[in-house]
Amino acid sequence: MSTLVKNNNKKADIDDFDHAHDEKPRGIMRWLLTTNHKDIGTLYLGFSLLMFFVGGAMAMVIRAELFQPGMQIVDPNFFNQMTTVHGLIMVFGAVMPAFVGLANWMVPLMIGAPDMALPRLNNWSFWILPAAFSVLIASLFMPGGGPNFGWTFYAPLSTTYAPDSTALFVFAVHIMGISSILGAINIIVTIMNLRAPGMSYMKMPMFVWTWFITAFLLIVAIPVLAAAVTMILTDKYFATSFFSAAGGGDPVLFQHIFWFFGHPEVYIMILPSFGIISTIIPAFSRKKLFGYSSMVYATASIALLSFVVWAHHMFTTGMPLAAELFFMYSTILIAVPTGVKVFNWVATMWRGAISFEVPMLFAIAFIILFTIGGFSGLMLGITPLDFQYHDTYFVVAHFHYVLVTGAIFSIMAGAYFWLPKWTGYMYDERLAKLHFWLSLISVNILFFPMHFLGLAGMPRRIPDYALQFADFNQLVSLGGFAFGISQLLFVVVVVKCVRGGAKAQEKPWDGAEGFEWELPSPVPYHTFSTPPKVK
Amino acid sequence: MSDKTLVHKKNNQLIAKLVSVVMLMFLFGYALVPLYDVFCDITGINGRRFVQSTPQISGLNESRLINLQFTTSVAPDMPWKFSPMTKTIEVHPGENKVVKFSATNISPNTVVGQAIPSVSPGIASLYLNKVECFCFNRQELKAGEQVEMGLSFFISSDIPEDINTLTLSYTLFNVTAVNQNKQPI
Numbered sequence: 001m002s003t004l005v006k007n008n009n010k011k012a013d014i015d016d017f018d019h020a021h022d023e024k025p026r027g028i029m030r031w032l033l034t035t036n037h038k039d040i041g042t043l044y045l046g047f048s049l050l051m052f053f054v055g056g057a058m059a060m061v062i063r064a065e066l067f068q069p070g071m072q073i074v075d076p077n078f079f080n081q082m083t084t085v086h087g088l089i090m091v092f093g094a095v096m097p098a099f100v101g102l103a104n105w106m107v108p109l110m111i112g113a114p115d116m117a118l119p120r121l122n123n124w125s126f127w128i129l130p131a132a133f134s135v136l137i138a139s140l141f142m143p144g145g146g147p148n149f150g151w152t153f154y155a156p157l158s159t160t161y162a163p164d165s166t167a168l169f170v171f172a173v174h175i176m177g178i179s180s181i182l183g184a185i186n187i188i189v190t191i192m193n194l195r196a197p198g199m200s201y202m203k204m205p206m207f208v209w210t211w212f213i214t215a216f217l218l219i220v221a222i223p224v225l226a227a228a229v230t231m232i233l234t235d236k237y238f239a240t241s242f243f244s245a246a247g248g249g250d251p252v253l254f255q256h257i258f259w260f261f262g263h264p265e266v267y268i269m270i271l272p273s274f275g276i277i278s279t280i281i282p283a284f285s286r287k288k289l290f291g292y293s294s295m296v297y298a299t300a301s302i303a304l305l306s307f308v309v310w311a312h313h314m315f316t317t318g319m320p321l322a323a324e325l326f327f328m329y330s331t332i333l334i335a336v337p338t339g340v341k342v343f344n345w346v347a348t349m350w351r352g353a354i355s356f357e358v359p360m361l362f363a364i365a366f367i368i369l370f371t372i373g374g375f376s377g378l379m380l381g382i383t384p385l386d387f388q389y390h391d392t393y394f395v396v397a398h399f400h401y402v403l404v405t406g407a408i409f410s411i412m413a414g415a416y417f418w419l420p421k422w423t424g425y426m427y428d429e430r431l432a433k434l435h436f437w438l439s440l441i442s443v444n445i446l447f448f449p450m451h452f453l454g455l456a457g458m459p460r461r462i463p464d465y466a467l468q469f470a471d472f473n474q475l476v477s478l479g480g481f482a483f484g485i486s487q488l489l490f491v492v493v494v495v496k497c498v499r500g501g502a503k504a505q506e507k508p509w510d511g512a513e514g515f516e517w518e519l520p521s522p523v524p525y526h527t528f529s530t531p532p533k534v535k
Numbered sequence: 536m537s538d539k540t541l542v543h544k545k546n547n548q549l550i551a552k553l554v555s556v557v558m559l560m561f562l563f564g565y566a567l568v569p570l571y572d573v574f575c576d577i578t579g580i581n582g583r584r585f586v587q588s589t590p591q592i593s594g595l596n597e598s599r600l601i602n603l604q605f606t607t608s609v610a611p612d613m614p615w616k617f618s619p620m621t622k623t624i625e626v627h628p629g630e631n632k633v634v635k636f637s638a639t640n641i642s643p644n645t646v647v648g649q650a651i652p653s654v655s656p657g658i659a660s661l662y663l664n665k666v667e668c669f670c671f672n673r674q675e676l677k678a679g680e681q682v683e684m685g686l687s688f689f690i691s692s693d694i695p696e697d698i699n700t701l702t703l704s705y706t707l708f709n710v711t712a713v714n715q716n717k718q719p720i
């Protein structure tokens with residue numbers, strides 16, 4: 001990675017800003033009309049935190065229902081709506097906006113740009129998101145209920161058998177998609193056109209690299225999702241037959257189109273994590289990132305491979321053997337670049353002077369637990385094994401390990417890492433450590449037993465289960481409630497940190513590197529109107 | 536040109552390219568529909584490829600016997616009884632056979648049905664040739680009416696050695712509402 005030197009005039013520049021340009025409108029209008037990348041980053045992060053709790057509340061309903069066998073609290077249709085909307089909110093409302101928020105905050109600072117390239121578009125891409133989720137959540141209160149066909153909305157569940165409110169679901173997904181695409185275009189233009197002079201592509205920080213690649217995945221994959229939901233819409237309401245066998249269509253085609261989007265989507269939700277972890281591990285190991293360029297190439301190859309593996313979600317649809325073999329081998333091939341990454345992180349820590357502040361704790365937990373999720377993914381990628389695991393809780397365990405202890409843990413790590421820079425105050429290390437340890441323990445009680453439930457044959461997305469699964473489900477539910485409550489601690493830490501605390505220095509982590517650490521904490525409202533110099 | 540307008544021009548060119556990628560990928564989503572059909576026609580991989588064939592005169596292979604099974608089902612909103620009159624049959628590759636299916640409209644209304652075939656294993660659909668099939672046309676039954684519907688077929692003599700059993704299933708869909716255009720599918 002590049003070594004950065006201070007722009008000699010920088011201090012003077014910033015002082016100038018503090019006095020002359022740090023004015024911002026007050027009150028609600030500041031947030032509605034803002035085009036400032038830091039404000040928009042904050043909005044995205046705040047919205048994502050809110051959605052994390054809304055989706056989390058739905059998970060609590062699911063776990064409460066599954067606490068005991070038999071129908072306990074909700075009726076099956078409502079249970080299905082909970083699993084569906086929990087998934088949609090966590091994917092499109094919590095994880096993705098959190099990454100976009102981090103990108104908004106950090107990418108301009110990391111590449112020495114004054115703001116995002118398209119600030120007004122940026123305002124729009126955020127503000128259509130709350131609209132989309134209002135529509136989605138409102139659909140739950142429509143006659144007949146909200147979407148109940150799973151977040152993957154397979155036809156004909158989402159056409160022939162779908163509730164009347166499906167049009168609202170389609171509309172909401174369209175808006176979320178447009179928001180992501182606009183955000184991605186903005187990030188690509190910013191990275192390609194606004195890098196500080198001298199910052200070549202191979203000198204960009206890893207977080208910028210991973211987001212650069214993620215943005216390309218977004219503009220390629222999300223339009224395919226838009227096509228899929230549009231076909232669902234016309235099949236349901238306008239008598240087309242894309243997925244209806246009676247009219248010459250094929251429901252299996254839906255799965256091909258959906259997963260052509262869906263598999264790149266899972267990398268959209270993990271590549272920025274890789275960037276965050278690649279930033280934090282070197283900072284707290286006080287060493288340079290091991291194998292920078294191999295990290296870049298590994299990220300790019302994961303992104304490319306993600307377009308040729310989609311049918312590993314469809315092994316049980318009756319594919320010919322040759323196709324099963326192709327998709328099995330291509331899937332397992334992805335373990336190679338992913339392995340390179342894990343190796344590099346471990347090699348970065350090797351013989352480093354490691355300290356264990358909270359961002360580092362989350363990052364180390366990420367490496368271990370994400371790798372567990374990766375291994376169960378490999379198991380699922382092996383065709384004959386998948387016939388056993390398909391649609392069981394083993395799958396649920398797998399993707400929650402990569403999404404919760406993967407994506408969400410990395411977001412937590414990033415939030416703790418940059419909070420002092422954002423707010424100007426240190427967060428409460430003791431409370432944050434408590435948050436980490438409670439999360440770490442409860443998340444494993446929550447998701448680890450699911451592996452065994454799945455291996456024993458418990459199907460996913462069903463509100464009731466056979467008696468032999470009762471003990472483990474009770475344990476899982478207790479872990480779930482504990483994990484849910486632990487996250488309230490995160491809110492406490494963030495609120496405390498915003499309101500005050502020990503003053504943060506310019507560079508609170510002594511191993512950290514990058515332009516953002518050469519700016520004062522909190523970061524002034526306007527930064528880098530003169531680009532910094534890259535050595 | 537000032538620096539600022541230069542950046543603007545650069546940005547706009549890049550945005551135009553990225554937006555066209557987005558548009559193309561949206562169209563690609565739709566293009567997957569015909570691509571999928573063509574791909575399945577060529578490879579026969581999803582068991583849906585059926586064309587009308589002319590009867591085979593030569594190529595009878597009496598050394599092999601293929602076990603053919605017939606199953607039927609009706610869509611949930613289809614008020615017909617529908618069943619194969621022959622459940623299984625053994626045929627030599629190249630041998631012409633006719634089997635019958637029975638359908639009864641048990642509703643008080645005239646109903647139009649369309650049968651959709653599917654073969655398992657999917658690849659075998661490349662070797663199952665239909666000379667005449669009720670699935671080539673829509674069927675119209677008055678209230679209470681019963682018909683026997685014929686399927687005349689042969690199995691190509693080049694069917695791979697490892698395929699010894701095939702299942703042909705028909706699902707009957709209610710297409711009364713969309714029957715304005717009488718074109719078979």
Ligand SMILES: [Cu+2]
Pocket residue numbers: 262263266309310312313
């Ligand atoms: Cu996948």
